[in-house]
Amino acid sequence: MSKEFYSSSEFEASSGLDLDAQIELLAEKFCSARRIAFLTGAGISTDSGIPDFRSSTGIYQTTSEELFSIDYFLANPGDFYRVFAVFYRGIVDAKPNSGHLAIAELERRCGKAVDVVTQNIDALHSVAGSTNVAEIHGTIRTASCLSCEKKYAQDYFDSDMRSGRVPHCACGGVLKPDVTFFGEQLPEQAFVQARRAMWDARLLVVAGTSLQVYPAAGLPRECDAGAPFVVINKTPTPLDSQASLVFHAPIGEVLPKAVSLISPKS
Ligand SMILES: [Zn+2]
Structure with missing residues (x-):
């Protein structure tokens, strides 16, 4: 062969x-x-x-793709994190x-x-x-500040993301998960x-x-x-x-x- x-x-x-x-x-x-x-x-x-995002049982069957668009995130970080918490926990707790x-x-x-x-x-x-x-x-295990771009490891934002709170940088800026959103x-x-x-x-x-x-x-x-x-x-x-x-x-x-x-x- x-x-x-x-x-x-x-x-x-x-x-x-x-x-x-x-x-x-x-x-x-x-x-x-x-x-x-x-x-x-x-x-x-x-x-x-x-779950596969796109399959017949995937996340997008129950959640709008808009949730994962960068424009929605920038306009509504509080709403985003309230819905995101359940995905976050499901993914970071997976083995x-x-x-x-x-x-x-x-x-x-x-x-x-x-x-x-x-x-x-x-x-x-x-x-x-x-x-x-x-x-x-990208990865859900790190997040970066929208204001100063400082990158944080999971330990820093884990409890906020688990409970649906907006995580913040030491500088006061909002942290965004380092995953690629629609529009990015x-x-x-x-x-x-x-x-x-x-x-x-x-x-x-x-x-x-x-x-x-x-x-x-x-x-x-x-x-x-x-x-x-x-x-x-x-x-x-x-x-x-x-x-x-x-x-x-x-x-x-x-x-x-x-x-x-x-x-x-x-
Ligand atoms: Zn910052």
């Missing part, structure tokens, strides 16, 4: 295999790739109890699941660089132990890191995202044309037809098994 390039005929051949055989193929790809990148979305965190842990374990077992680019704001990849994480929609630019540094991860990847695994939201959905196109990619998502994605392996199966079923097949690097 070629390490560097997988044709669509390989996909057609592998798609006829049963799940365990496809998981073995994935483990082989992990071993042979010089550098691995993951692009993850809400689907990897649903097993941690964090990494077997999918997050498998990616962190892969990095330890392979002893090679594993870049994680995530659309999620829950920081669960870092909590699980992944070391190269680009959070392209993505964090530049994280996006540069994400593109670099795509360029460097010799294997890309797209997990738990149906790649509907740009610019994140465009990131796989930054990869080298010869780098194979794998899709693990409950529902079909626009990339499925070009992927060398496609799993429409739970991440928690595929990734831990694939990683367990890799011998730990001594």
Whole structure:
């Protein structure tokens, strides 16, 4: 099997295999790739109890997207934080699941660089132990002052956000969670890191995202044309037809098994 390039005929051949055989193929790809990148979305965190914002049971079914627009936040921080408290508690109290842990374990077992680019704001990849994480929609674990831009860690604002109070900077300014609101630019540094991860990847695994939201959905196109990619998502994605392996199966079923097949690097 070629390490560097997988044709669509390989996909057609592998798609006829049963799940365990496809998981073995994935483990082989992990071993042979010089550098691995993951692009993850809400689907990897649903097993941690964090709802997908856009799915049929997601947050946007019961809450207007306007709540997460920067204009609404700036005009109504008090109203925002009263509603936000329930989301905040649900996200910061969540624990990494077997999918997050498998990616962190892969990095330890392979002893090679594993870049994680995530659309999620829950920081669960870092909590699980992944070391190269680009959070392209920001993180709920820090917040910054709208007046002086000072950044605060979670301990500082945790009790205010939990109870729906507006957190304030030492300077008196209002703190805003460091997540990307509608109407805001993505964090530049994280996006540069994400593109670099795509360029460097010799294997890309797209997990738990149906790649509907740009610019994140465009990131796989930054990869080298010869780098194979794998899709693990409950529902079909626009990339499925070009992927060398496609799993429409739970991440928690595929990734831990694939990683367990890799011998730990001594
Ligand atoms: Zn300030």
